[in-house]
Amino acid sequence: MSGLELRDISKRFGPVTAVADINLHIPEGRFVSFLGPSGCGKTTLLRLIAGLETATAGHIVLDGEDLTDRPTHRRNIGMVFQSLALFPHLSVGENITYSQKIRGAGRAERRKRADELLELVRLPGVADRNIAQLSGGQRQRVAIARALALEPKLFLLDEPLSALDAKLREEMQVELRMLQERLGITTIIVTHDQREAMTMSDEVVVMSTARVQQMGAPLEIYRNPASAFVAEFIGTSNLIEARQADGDSVRIGGQTFRTGGKPDGVAAGGDVVVSVRPEDVHVFPASGEGPNRLDGTVTFVRDVGASVETFVACGDLQIVAMATPKDRPDVHKGDDVKVELPAECCVVLKA
Amino acid sequence: MTRWGKTVFLTLVFGMTAAPLLIVAGVSLNAKKRMFFPPDGVSLRWFPEIFETAKWLEALTNSVVIAVSAAFIAVSIALPIAYFLWRHKVFYAKALFVAGLVPFALPPVITALGMLVFWGEIGFVGKMWNIMIGHGVFLVTLPLVMISLGLESIDDEIVEAARTMGADGRRMFATVIFPMVLPYMVAGYAFVLVLSMNEYIISFFLGQHATITLPVQVLASLRSGYTPVIAAVAVMFILFAVVVFSAVARFGDLPKLLGAWTPKE
Amino acid sequence: MSDRAFRRPPAAGRGPVGRVLTDGLVAPLRRFPFGLYPTLMIGVFFMIPFAIMFAISFAHRTESTYEAGFEITHYARFFSPLFTTHLWVTVQFAALASALSLVVAVPFTFFVSRLRRRPQVVALVFILCVLTLSEVIIAYSLSVVMSRSGGLPNVFEWLGFVDRAKSWYPSYFANLFGLTFFNIPFAVLVLYPACTRLDRELTEAAQTMGASPAKAFFTVVLPLLDRTILAAFVLLFVFTMGAFVTPTWLARPEDTMMAQLIAEQALGRGNIPFAAALSVFFMAVTLVLSLLAVRLRRGDRTSGA
Numbered sequence: 001m002s003g004l005e006l007r008d009i010s011k012r013f014g015p016v017t018a019v020a021d022i023n024l025h026i027p028e029g030r031f032v033s034f035l036g037p038s039g040c041g042k043t044t045l046l047r048l049i050a051g052l053e054t055a056t057a058g059h060i061v062l063d064g065e066d067l068t069d070r071p072t073h074r075r076n077i078g079m080v081f082q083s084l085a086l087f088p089h090l091s092v093g094e095n096i097t098y099s100q101k102i103r104g105a106g107r108a109e110r111r112k113r114a115d116e117l118l119e120l121v122r123l124p125g126v127a128d129r130n131i132a133q134l135s136g137g138q139r140q141r142v143a144i145a146r147a148l149a150l151e152p153k154l155f156l157l158d159e160p161l162s163a164l165d166a167k168l169r170e171e172m173q174v175e176l177r178m179l180q181e182r183l184g185i186t187t188i189i190v191t192h193d194q195r196e197a198m199t200m201s202d203e204v205v206v207m208s209t210a211r212v213q214q215m216g217a218p219l220e221i222y223r224n225p226a227s228a229f230v231a232e233f234i235g236t237s238n239l240i241e242a243r244q245a246d247g248d249s250v251r252i253g254g255q256t257f258r259t260g261g262k263p264d265g266v267a268a269g270g271d272v273v274v275s276v277r278p279e280d281v282h283v284f285p286a287s288g289e290g291p292n293r294l295d296g297t298v299t300f301v302r303d304v305g306a307s308v309e310t311f312v313a314c315g316d317l318q319i320v321a322m323a324t325p326k327d328r329p330d331v332h333k334g335d336d337v338k339v340e341l342p343a344e345c346c347v348v349l350k351a
Numbered sequence: 352m353t354r355w356g357k358t359v360f361l362t363l364v365f366g367m368t369a370a371p372l373l374i375v376a377g378v379s380l381n382a383k384k385r386m387f388f389p390p391d392g393v394s395l396r397w398f399p400e401i402f403e404t405a406k407w408l409e410a411l412t413n414s415v416v417i418a419v420s421a422a423f424i425a426v427s428i429a430l431p432i433a434y435f436l437w438r439h440k441v442f443y444a445k446a447l448f449v450a451g452l453v454p455f456a457l458p459p460v461i462t463a464l465g466m467l468v469f470w471g472e473i474g475f476v477g478k479m480w481n482i483m484i485g486h487g488v489f490l491v492t493l494p495l496v497m498i499s500l501g502l503e504s505i506d507d508e509i510v511e512a513a514r515t516m517g518a519d520g521r522r523m524f525a526t527v528i529f530p531m532v533l534p535y536m537v538a539g540y541a542f543v544l545v546l547s548m549n550e551y552i553i554s555f556f557l558g559q560h561a562t563i564t565l566p567v568q569v570l571a572s573l574r575s576g577y578t579p580v581i582a583a584v585a586v587m588f589i590l591f592a593v594v595v596f597s598a599v600a601r602f603g604d605l606p607k608l609l610g611a612w613t614p615k616e
Numbered sequence: 617m618s619d620r621a622f623r624r625p626p627a628a629g630r631g632p633v634g635r636v637l638t639d640g641l642v643a644p645l646r647r648f649p650f651g652l653y654p655t656l657m658i659g660v661f662f663m664i665p666f667a668i669m670f671a672i673s674f675a676h677r678t679e680s681t682y683e684a685g686f687e688i689t690h691y692a693r694f695f696s697p698l699f700t701t702h703l704w705v706t707v708q709f710a711a712l713a714s715a716l717s718l719v720v721a722v723p724f725t726f727f728v729s730r731l732r733r734r735p736q737v738v739a740l741v742f743i744l745c746v747l748t749l750s751e752v753i754i755a756y757s758l759s760v761v762m763s764r765s766g767g768l769p770n771v772f773e774w775l776g777f778v779d780r781a782k783s784w785y786p787s788y789f790a791n792l793f794g795l796t797f798f799n800i801p802f803a804v805l806v807l808y809p810a811c812t813r814l815d816r817e818l819t820e821a822a823q824t825m826g827a828s829p830a831k832a833f834f835t836v837v838l839p840l841l842d843r844t845i846l847a848a849f850v851l852l853f854v855f856t857m858g859a860f861v862t863p864t865w866l867a868r869p870e871d872t873m874m875a876q877l878i879a880e881q882a883l884g885r886g887n888i889p890f891a892a893a894l895s896v897f898f899m900a901v902t903l904v905l906s907l908l909a910v911r912l913r914r915g916d917r918t919s920g921a
Contacts, residue, residue: 052820072823073831079824085817089839099825102835150826357727357829364724365739368746368800371757378760428657431650443644447651450658456906458858460875461669461895462662464882468672468892469665488661542748549750552860552875556883566752570861573756582760585753592745600737609740610809611729 002063003027004049004154004186009058011044018044020210022058026203031180031187033197036207037233042190045207046156049188051075062153078147080160084139086131086146092118093127096146103150117145120179137168144176148183155180157189161196173199194234198222206230222277228349231275238281238319238341240274241351250274250348253315257292258343263350271351280345281321283310283329286336292346293338294319298331312339372589379582397583407580410568414548417482417564422543424487426536429494434528437502448495455492462489463556470557477561485557486547493546494539497608501535502528504607534603541595549588666899673892682889690893699877699894706857706874713795714803714852720796721803722845726837728804729811740808747801751861758794759785759865791867795859799852806851810844847912854905857898874898 004026011019019041026032034042047053049060051072060067067075086095094101096117097110105113114127121141126134134142140160147155157176161169177200180187191197197204198218206213206221206229214226225231228239242250242257244266249258252274259274266272286295296314303309308328310321319339323329331337382392401407432451436444454462466485470476505528513523554564563571565584572581599605645651676685693699728739746754761768762784784790814837822832838845860875867873872880874894882891 050820050824052823071828072820073826073828075824076826077824079821081817081821083815083817085815085821087818087821087836087840089836098822098827098835102826102831146821146825156824360723361727364720364800365742368797369742371754371761371797372746372749374760375753375757424657428654431648432654435644435648435651435654439644439647441644441647443640444648444651447654447658450662451654453903454662456854457899457902458854458875460858460860460878461899461902462665464878464888464891464895465665465669466661467882468668468888469661472668484657484661488657491658545748549748549753551750551752552879556879566750569750569752569756570864573752573865581756585756588750588753589745592748593741596741596744596748600741605737605740606733606812609805611812612809 003030004188005059005061006045006049007059007061009045009048009060010056011041011048011053012056017210019048019055022212024205024212024215026186026188028063028186029184030202031177031200032189033201033204034188034190034207035194035197035204035233036192036213038192040207041210042192042207043158046158046188046190049154050077050079050156075154076150076152077154077156078150078152079156080143080147080158082159082162084143084160084163086139086143088131090131091127092129092131092134092142095131095142096127096149098146099150113149117149118142120148121145122175136164137172140164140172144179148185151185153186155185155187157187159190159192161191169196170199176200198234204234206233208233224347225275225349228273228275228351231347231349236278236320238276238278240276240317240319242272242274242348244268244270244272244348248343250346252294252317255294257341257346259346259348260344261348263348266348266350273349273351274341275347275349276319276341276345278309278320278322280342281319282340282342283312283321283323283331284338284340285329285331286338288338290338290340292343293340296337296339298333298335298337301331301333303328310337312337314339372585375582375585376589379579379586381579381582397579398587400580401583401587404580406563406568407584410563410565413479413562414565417479417486417554418544418547420480420483421486421490421547422540424484425491425543426494426498426540428487428491429498429539430532430536433495433498433502433532434524436499448499451491451495454489459489459550459552460556463553466553467556467559477557477559479562481557482554482562482564485553486543486550489550489553490543490546493542494536497535497539497542498532500608500610501532505531535608538599538603538608541599545592545595548591669892670896672889673896675889675892677887677889681886690890691897693890693893694897702872702874702877705871709792709795709859709863709871709873710853710856712792713799713856714849716792716796717799717803717852718845718849721800721807721848722838722841723833724800725804725807725811726814726833726841729808729814730816743801743804747805751798751859754798755794755862755865758790758797762790762866785866786868787866788868788871791863791871794862794866795856798859798862799856802855803848803852806848807841807844810841814840843912847909850905850909850912854902854909857902 004024006022006024009019009022010017022045034045036042044053048055051067051070055068058068087098090098093111093114096114097105100110100113111127115124118124118127121144123138123141123145126138126142131139131142143160161172164172173196180200189197189200201218203215204218204221205215208229214221214230221230222234225234225237231237232239240252242252244262245251245256246268248260248262249256250272251257257274263272284293294314294317296312296319298310299313299318300311301308302311305325308323308325310323310329310331312319312321321329321339329337377390379397380390380393380395382390382394382396401411429451432444432447436448462485466481467476470478470481475481509527510523513527518526549566550564551566551570555567558564558567565588569581569584572578596605599608645655672682673690674686674688675682676687677690728736731739764783768784818836818840819829819832822836823829827835857873858875859873860879863871863873863876878891878894878898881887881894
């Protein structure tokens, strides 16, 4: 099988399990994100792939070759570190060609490669500069160029953009993705920023408490979260406790709501959680009657220009609805309203 | 330098450093009055002799009294300097701080000679308090550096918070700063205590055969012929240092005291 | 705050010296009166002794002691072989022992700084115990190790390497080994802060780029620590120059070092003025080298960039 395979990978640090029984297949040329809150094991998993940690159990296989016991320096990977880890005692060019020097490449060859790589990351002509003379964004590019110097089989990035300010970060995300598409290199990025993961990746691996919660295309995960954790971590979601009723319907409070489907293994009467994205929720003045609607009172309106969020208290529940300014409901704080949860947008999850 | 090579190297250095100490410990157990290793018969009889022989007991008492007082003197000098520099970053405080760093940088024999001629000119030679003050001033560098480290780790906003809550300078020192630097003071005290106990040359110069400390007695005894009591004293020294530094490590942040870089939150 | 409230008019006729004294000394002490105590302690018990010693280094030596005077005869003796041979011996031992101890201490400290916290603390406690252990005890321990009856020579005889064991000390190598041994813990503590500041990701990055751990150590760690190591060398050099007990116990008489010479002149021969002159020279060398070390450490690469 080509690509990267993780088979039953576990890593324990003393009593702490950082990564538990992970099985993943990442086909060649894919861009994958490991996404999760801090401490979920995503960085440990990346470091295991890089060989910077030794797995307690399991195997790491790349293109059919078992890498598990191979030391980092013989794995042929490129990695961008969180701190970037640029060598302060070397110039930009020397940093980029460090790996070639280790392999005994001549001066002229190294020079040529450094120029090529700097061209690739759109930072030409800085090869002789000192690292300290570069801006944050430029250092980022140097770190990327350095990791790509040997045309590695795997390109690993550990929260590489976290030190950049928001605007530059978004630019770099797009640029990084385009670069990866051009090179076709199998890439794994670790991030806790779901927007970053969704911007760049073919597939997102959502992790929490040392385990993979869900893996899939970004929109698939967004639309069909496998658990309440995923629903809440990817974007925002209204999570409503409910009870499974007959067929594709649930009971919320005293009312019956139709839903988009039924999770496997939940019988009628079982506890479930309904996830509805804020942008799918509609808010109407109190007179609007219809199915799948709750009564509520507006408690707060957040209008940030590009979007409007309406916070509605429906008994003990708080439902958030989001709309574009064009579609904003004509309601104000204190108004009694109806909230509609469209059936096809109600994703039912096991409680 | 694989993981294996690294372990071997570390073990080798630890082993090499520890070996003489272990051998001395072994020698101290000799049953006969000879310096054999491995020991010829096992006996603990040389340890009580430290407390039973007048010259060893006197040297031990002198060393303890000097170390306890010298450590107090050193901390009492270091605290005002460190606080002065931290609160008022004036040239005078900086100069005082540097003056506190100098004694430790100079070869101790120079300090010893300087202090000897000083006490000689004044007309007190060989008094115990010569050595107390001598050690206190010579070793002031350690508590000075440690207390400064402690003060630097106090966030400016903590001081500001105390002021907004109505603490004046004196009260702030008593309620906020002193408790926060106390561990560093204790660590500084412990370092001076151990180093003073072990110091040879200043004790030798200033003691002038009138006040004899333990290291001076050890070397004198070595010159006049071997006895396993010396090894027993050496073992006591080692144990003393182990106990004090383990306590410092247990109750304080030892890596930080030794200047380890700790990431700021 | 109060001192700013009542600002006195400048005293009439106050010269530049007076101004320096009041602004530089009196004003700070008015703000912080507790500063007087350390000033007095260090001034009286450290500065004044050195001033006296400096004065005595020019004094006239008499039969049993010295009397006031101004002569440079004691400094003139620096050109005699008595002084130059011992200076050369001291410099040799200091340079060799410092370099050898660094060869061990640099990788050792780097590894220790990479240990997890608990073993790291244990290692540090161990190092501190060895560091603070009296030079007397260490020299004695080593002499036991090198002695005929108690140590390695005995083991060698038993193993059959030598026919008849004999003591390995006093000798040139015994002294060099003793000084190196004594320097190692000190070197570790000098290098430790810089080693902890070395970002772990730097060596990891080198490994992802194909450098073996050993290669990473030589191409990344050592170049980053170069100034720190140089500064440590200077500090150790100064430290070793002052060695007294180790050479007394382990060195041959012809390898007498500076500190021993000073002690011998002052206590053995009662030539305090010559000992004082030696000390002044020794102090000047030490201060210059210490300043150099401070300079070097300021340029430490691990702290910036």
